[in-house]
Amino acid sequence: MSNQKLFNVAVVGATGAVGEQIIRLLAERDFPVNELKLLSSARSAGTKKKFKDREITIEEATPESFKGIDIALFSAGGDISRKLVPHAVEQGAVCIDNTSAFRMDPETPLVVPEVNIDKISEHKGVIANPNCSTIQMVAALKPLYDRYGISRIIVSTYQAVSGAGAKAIQEMERQSKEVLEGREANPDILPVSSLPVKHQIAFNAIPQIDKFTENGFTYEEMKMIDETKKIMSDATLEVTATCVRIPVVYGHSESVYVELKEDFEVADVKSLLAEAPGIELVDSPEEQLYPLATDAAGKLETFVGRVRRDLSNPRALNMWIVSDNLLKGAAWNAVQIAEYIAIEQKEV
Amino acid sequence: MSNQKLFNVAVVGATGAVGEQIIRLLAERDFPVNELKLLSSARSAGTKKKFKDREITIEEATPESFKGIDIALFSAGGDISRKLVPHAVEQGAVCIDNTSAFRMDPETPLVVPEVNIDKISEHKGVIANPNCSTIQMVAALKPLYDRYGISRIIVSTYQAVSGAGAKAIQEMERQSKEVLEGREANPDILPVSSLPVKHQIAFNAIPQIDKFTENGFTYEEMKMIDETKKIMSDATLEVTATCVRIPVVYGHSESVYVELKEDFEVADVKSLLAEAPGIELVDSPEEQLYPLATDAAGKLETFVGRVRRDLSNPRALNMWIVSDNLLKGAAWNAVQIAEYIAIEQKEV
Known part of the structure; x- marks a missing residue:
């Protein structure tokens, strides 16, 4: 990595749970950073953050924040992205947006590097990072999609509270x-901070993540359905999702039923998964080994286990997919995209 | 209920989590009890328990414990049931067994009163109480089965630790x-107390309940699959289950995908559920109302919500089913069966 091009990088939402992980990963991965600009709301501006041996003062994010920035990573909510991303693009930055603002925009690539890295080059200034629960699922299913084809996915999620931010933790x-x-639990934030009704999350399971849409599914469920089809570039894919918040801090777990288009051997499926990039197969029932949220926390991989042939449909599989929602589900996927951009621009 | 026949009742496993609920329900429901015999292992024998205004000394359960007993409710584990139920039957007791010992025995009716109460009269001394996660699912699906037919069920569970006993709580x-x-969590009991590997349940999701079978499914999952077919008297029913333990004390939640055989209107499905015996429909997305484990704890009903038409299969529904696993899932279903037996024997 000598004589490497260095990049001016901005992180918008630098004090949030995902922003903090992005900054940590940029340092750990030795991302070729020239200037690092940390941006936040006016409220957090002025505080300082460490990045390697530098101490960086956080600035308020404004439309003028992006002069000279090459790569801007956004994770400060959809409203901030909708407002500031266009200014950043205009000023020449490539924006990697971790919010839902641009994900379904047909002009914007929605990228999970293990699945559709080729889409990055089609960007017009913005690359969208998918929803956390979608990323780990498509990363695990892509090798099966390529080898056998997939006709149908039915997923139920077990999602960590960190997905709703530090206040939810x-x-x-x-x-x-x-x-x-033995006291009363006082709900204040979850399930959706902006909605009136709150439910206890401690020692409970809440079948609502994000608001409800008119069809009875939540936006979180619709994200899993729509984003999966877009990332896989397959509008015929049938996807059903039920998204549930459970009392876990880090790591989303998913119970996934998947119908393949061709016959398969379970042993071949396991080999495929074991060799797939970004995937770690943890699957040994005899040893009671399967992915667990507490094991996945802090790791970059997507963990897959409990792989077994469905008993009523021989063309279907059941599996259990777990990953750290703040890392592969957000910060790491975004930094992976940034790394590909850095390699691309170096090669040009 | 004047001049009512009174029954000599035995509760085997009287000091366990389910046994305690059975005793409480027999009192609350004013079950026509003459003598109440509380039985346990030698270790707990000698301790006393309140039943209404009586104080009853717990005795050790032996093959001779059942002389003169009319109804014996067993919830002390499969081994105890296999050993003692035949003696109880021989001595003339009708046994309601809450373990898996006799559930799949073709001679033994497996009963959820809302679903197949007619099977009770076929008993030859033993009536089996189904697995907790099965009971609430079939109770909720029966009205749909009768009206539209069901071809396929795919369920992922969110099960409370009380299902693994007081020590797991x-x-x-x-x-x-x-x-x-900030200390290390020391796993000691879960997921399966008799197996060597233990996993942390606090702030985690463990995709293992009971031991693994050779096909990669756990016994808990196979119970849901096999028992559902037996209770519905339909071997053609396709059922897939993934059973997961989460950090909840009381109340199993289930994400259920169900394919019906005929067209339906969601409004009709909701009306059917709202009117079904033992079912309470809690389903108002606008008000963020859906079943929650914390709300179901201590209640006898099975709660159903998040009822919505599947987006990729118009003949399929998704729903969220919650019930107290120690009550409808165990003690209450057993006491319900006892009540039917009492009515039957009174009428004879």
């Missing part, structure tokens, strides 16, 4: 203590 | 405190 920990001490 | 509470205090 604090709320779950506070409620857990309240319940353990 | 204590373990989850202890681990939760350990993690909240």
Whole structure:
């Protein structure tokens, strides 16, 4: 990596749960950073953050923040992205957006590097990072899609509270203590901070992530359905999702039923998964080995296990997919995209 | 209920989580009890328990315990049932067995009163109570089965630790405190107390309930598959299950995908469920109302919500089914069966 081109990088949402992981990964992965600009709301501006041996003062994100920036990573919510991404693009930055603002925009590539890295080159300034629960699922299913074809996916999720931000983690920990001490748990944030009704998350399972759409599915469920089809470039793919929040801090788990288009051997499927990029097969029932959220926390891989042929449909498989929702589900996928852009621009 | 016949009742496993609920329900429901015999292992024998205004000394369960007993409710594990139920039957008791010992025995009716109450009269001394996760699912699906027919069920469960007994509850509470205090969680019981490998349940999701069978499914999953077909008296029913333990104390939740044989209107399905015996429809997305484990805890009903038409298969529905696993999932279903037996014997 000598004589490497260095990039001016901006992180928007630098004080959020995902932004902090992005900064940590840029350092750990030794991303070729020249200037690093950390941007946030006016409220957090002025505070300082470490990046390698530098101490960087966080600035307020404004339309003028992006002069000279090569790559801007956004994770400060859809409204901020809708407002600032166009300015960043105009000023020449390639934007990697971790919000839902541009994901379904036909002009914007929606990228999981293990699945559709080829789409990156089609960008017109913005590359969208998919929803956390979608990323780990498509990363695990892509090798099966390529080898056998997939006709149908039915997924039920077990999602960590960190997906709803640092305040949701604090709320779950506070409620857990309240319940353990025999007191009433006071719900304040979850399931959706902007909606009026709150439910206890401690020692509970809440079948609502994001608001409801008119068809009875939530936006989180519709993201899994629509984004999976877009990332796989297959509008015929049948996808059904039920998204549930459970009292886990880091790591989304998914129970996935998948119908393949061709016959398969379970042993071949396991070999495929074991060799797939970004996937770690953890699947040994005899040893009670399968992916667990607590094991996946802090790791970059997507973990797959409980792979077994369906008993009523020999063309179908059941599996259990787990990954750290803040890493592969957000920060790591975004930094992976940034790494590909850096390699591309170096080669040009 | 004047001049009612009174029954000599035995509860085997009287100090267990389910046994305690059975005793409480017999009192609350004013079951026509003459003598109540509380039986347990030698270890717990000698301790006393309240039943209405009586104080009853718990005795050790032996083959001779059942002389004069009319109805015996067993929930002390499969081994105890296999050993003692034949003696109880021989001595004239009708046994309601809450273990898996006799469930798949072709001679033994497997009963959920809302589904197949007619099977009770076929008993030859033993009536089996199904597995907790099966009971609530078939109770909710029966009205749809009768009206439209069901071809396929795909279920992912979110099961409470109380299903693994009082020690598992204590373990989850202890681990939760350990993690909240920044210490290591020490797994000791779950996922399966008799197996060597233990996993942390606090702030985690464990995709293993009971041991693994050779086909890669767990016994818990096979119970849901096999028992559902037996209770519905339909060997053609296609059922797939993934059973997962989550950090909830009371109340199993289930994400259920179900394919019907005939066209339906979602509004009709909701009306059917709202009117079905033992079912409470809790389904108002606009008000963020859906079943929650914390709301179901301590209640006798099975709660159903998130009812919505599948987007890729117009003949399929998705729904969320929740019930207290110790009550409808165990003690209440057993006491319901006892009530039917009492009515039958009174009428004879």
